[in-house]
Amino acid sequence: MEETLKLNKHECTVIRSNLMEVVSCAERLELALEDADVYEEMGTVRTIVDSCYKVLSAVINAEEMAKLDEYKPSVFCLSDLVLDMVNVCRSKLRKTDITINTEVEDLVYVEADADRLTSCLMNLIVNAINNVDRDSGEINIKISKLSGSASIVVSDNGYGADPEEIEECLSDEESNTGLAVVGKFCREADTNIVVDEAVDGGMLFSFRLPLAKPGEVTFKSRKSFITHESFSPVRVYLAKVKDYEE
Numbered sequence: 001m002e003e004t005l006k007l008n009k010h011e012c013t014v015i016r017s018n019l020m021e022v023v024s025c026a027e028r029l030e031l032a033l034e035d036a037d038v039y040e041e042m043g044t045v046r047t048i049v050d051s052c053y054k055v056l057s058a059v060i061n062a063e064e065m066a067k068l069d070e071y072k073p074s075v076f077c078l079s080d081l082v083l084d085m086v087n088v089c090r091s092k093l094r095k096t097d098i099t100i101n102t103e104v105e106d107l108v109y110v111e112a113d114a115d116r117l118t119s120c121l122m123n124l125i126v127n128a129i130n131n132v133d134r135d136s137g138e139i140n141i142k143i144s145k146l147s148g149s150a151s152i153v154v155s156d157n158g159y160g161a162d163p164e165e166i167e168e169c170l171s172d173e174e175s176n177t178g179l180a181v182v183g184k185f186c187r188e189a190d191t192n193i194v195v196d197e198a199v200d201g202g203m204l205f206s207f208r209l210p211l212a213k214p215g216e217v218t219f220k221s222r223k224s225f226i227t228h229e230s231f232s233p234v235r236v237y238l239a240k241v242k243d244y245e246e
Contacts, residue, residue, distance in 0.1 A: 012063045016056060023052045053239030060236055061176040064119045068181070071113050071188040075212040078108045078117075078150055082143055085118065085234060089125055092238045098129060098137035108143055109212040110150045112189055115233075117209075120185040122237040123178030124154040124205055129241050132158035132202065140198075149208040157200030166195050166203070 030045045086100050093100070128139045142153040169175075170183030170193060182205070186193040191207045198204040 012059050012066075016059050019052045019056050019059070023049055026052070050239065053236060056236045057240050058176055060119070060233060061123075061178060061181050064116065064181045065176055065184060068116055068184045068188050071116060073111050073113050073189075075109055075111050075216045076114045078110045078143055078152075078209070079104050079106055081114060081118065082121070082141060085121060085125075086141065088234050089238065092241060093129070096137070097135045098132060098139065100125075100139045100141065103140070103142040103144070105144045108145055108150050109217045110209040111212050111216070112209045116185055116188070119233060119237075120182050121152075121154070122234055123181050126237050126240050127178055128154065128156040128158060128203070131161070132156050138200070145211065146208065149210055151206065151208050153204065153206040155198040155204040156202035157198065158202035160197065160202055163195055170195070
């Protein structure tokens, strides 16, 4: 059996920092070519940037698998985190007809690891984006309070997939795929993930997180969770989504 390449934290950091430098240089080169009215090689430069982002995404997943070994829950507003994340995703999808619909109950405070949850949700969102039609795709995210827990549901109207294959990916501890990160997050958060067919024929993923106790909620802590920096985890994950010209 072929062995899976394993990277330690230092190796991930070295690879990520060098790829970021390549991307920065390529983006500066793209601007220089545009200023010089040299458009022949613009496509090549964009290919370099896209390829680097794809590798960066894989490296971030490798880092996530390691970071999940040190799962650190805290109290935060799940409603704000999800809405911040979706706003960045919608910006990325503005050149497509893919829509992200949200049904997010306000002031849902949970006790979980916010950074690890961000990577989990981004992998589910990117997985959905890559499996729906560009002209009519819909992704639905629902956040609601249940008895003692918050329900998180991500569904789409895409092409669907083999449930057994998805379950296998979710339970895989030896790879750095997006679904492997999702599965490990749910195990570390001590929650079960449910995989089902969505109403529109696509896929549905759902899991729960514990609600914060009333005395632990601090409304002053509401803030923007998602940075808009070029190499923020959300933007790096979104780089796996190919840009389409209008």
